[in-house]
Amino acid sequence: MTYPSFVVGIAGGTGAGKTTVSRLITENVSDSVTRIPLDNYYRDLSHLDLAEREQVNYDHPEAFEWDLLREHLETLLSGGSVEMPQYDFEIHNRKAEAITVEPTDVIVVEGILALYDEAINDMLDLRLYVETDADVRILRRIERDVVQRGRDLEGVIDQYLSTVKPMHEQFIEPTKKHADLIIPEGANRMAINLLEEKLQNEVHGEGGRAWEREDFEREIGDRTARNTPDPE
Ligand SMILES: Nc1ncnc2c1ncn2[C@@H]1O[C@H](COP(=O)(O)OP(=O)(O)O)[C@@H](O)[C@H]1O
Numbered sequence: 001m002t003y004p005s006f007v008v009g010i011a012g013g014t015g016a017g018k019t020t021v022s023r024l025i026t027e028n029v030s031d032s033v034t035r036i037p038l039d040n041y042y043r044d045l046s047h048l049d050l051a052e053r054e055q056v057n058y059d060h061p062e063a064f065e066w067d068l069l070r071e072h073l074e075t076l077l078s079g080g081s082v083e084m085p086q087y088d089f090e091i092h093n094r095k096a097e098a099i100t101v102e103p104t105d106v107i108v109v110e111g112i113l114a115l116y117d118e119a120i121n122d123m124l125d126l127r128l129y130v131e132t133d134a135d136v137r138i139l140r141r142i143e144r145d146v147v148q149r150g151r152d153l154e155g156v157i158d159q160y161l162s163t164v165k166p167m168h169e170q171f172i173e174p175t176k177k178h179a180d181l182i183i184p185e186g187a188n189r190m191a192i193n194l195l196e197e198k199l200q201n202e203v204h205g206e207g208g209r210a211w212e213r214e215d216f217e218r219e220i221g222d223r224t225a226r227n228t229p230d231p232e
């Protein structure tokens with residue numbers, strides 16, 4: 001693999017097409033890609049019962065365990081592996097088992113608030129915001145939540161009006177200003193092709209950021225030495 005990883009952040013409203021973009025821009029680039037869904041970093045809510053977990057506002061920044069995500073990204077960027085939590089939307093909680101994630105050529109952090117946290121933004125090499133009209137997004141969400149996430153129509157509509165929409169306006173949409181690029185409608189062919197080319201170039205291209213392992217370790221060693229005070 002190349003060191004350090006090239007890290008892409010993909011933000012945007014629910015149903016905008018973030019997961020689809022993430023898959024399309026990476027599928028032909030490298031075997032060595034890690035997708036980090038922000039959903040996996042929803043806080044552990046095991047102390048609440050199911051009825052209480054159903055009432056949580058999952059679109060507020062407080063719903064996420066930012067410290068853990070920062071720590072995991074830092075570890076992956078310095079060549080270590082992490083135990084990434086997995087999320088279960090049907091029970092509104094983390095699954096019992098985490099999965100081991102190794103550092104890879106490309107890391108994609110994808111989720112509604114992927115461009116929200118300042119420290120995480122600093123770790124991203126490319127920041128994308130997927131912009132899709134709210135009416136299209138809610139229609140996609142209704143279909144997905146009912147078919148894949150075990151929800152009923154009335155619940156999806158209530159949640160959308162009480163938290164999803166207001167939080168989108170207050171917290172998610174404003175992160176667009178941190179984006180390097182805004183992708184209209186998600187899976188738009190020209191944007192996908194350009195982004196795929198960019199990733200190919202970063203990972204395999206001449207003058208890209210790919211370092212051999214020894215160069216990487218020397219650089220990390222040099223940085224550590226620079227940050228370590230001389231002994232008296
Ligand atoms: N450009 C597009 N045109 C049509 N359907 C799309 C497009 N992008 C995504 N979808 C569909 O919309 C739904 C939500 O997309 P997804 O990528 O999961 O969104 P997000 O991750 O932003 O919530 C999925 O069923 C997906 O297949």
Ligand SMILES: Nc1ccn([C@@H]2O[C@H](COP(=O)(O)O)[C@@H](O)[C@H]2O)c(=O)n1
Nearest residue numbers: 013014015058059089092093111112164
């Ligand atoms: N228990 C949960 C946790 C999250 N959500 C909703 O998921 C949305 C984010 O996922 P996308 O794939 O749509 O980006 C977010 O808007 C939360 O409302 C949920 O419904 N239940």
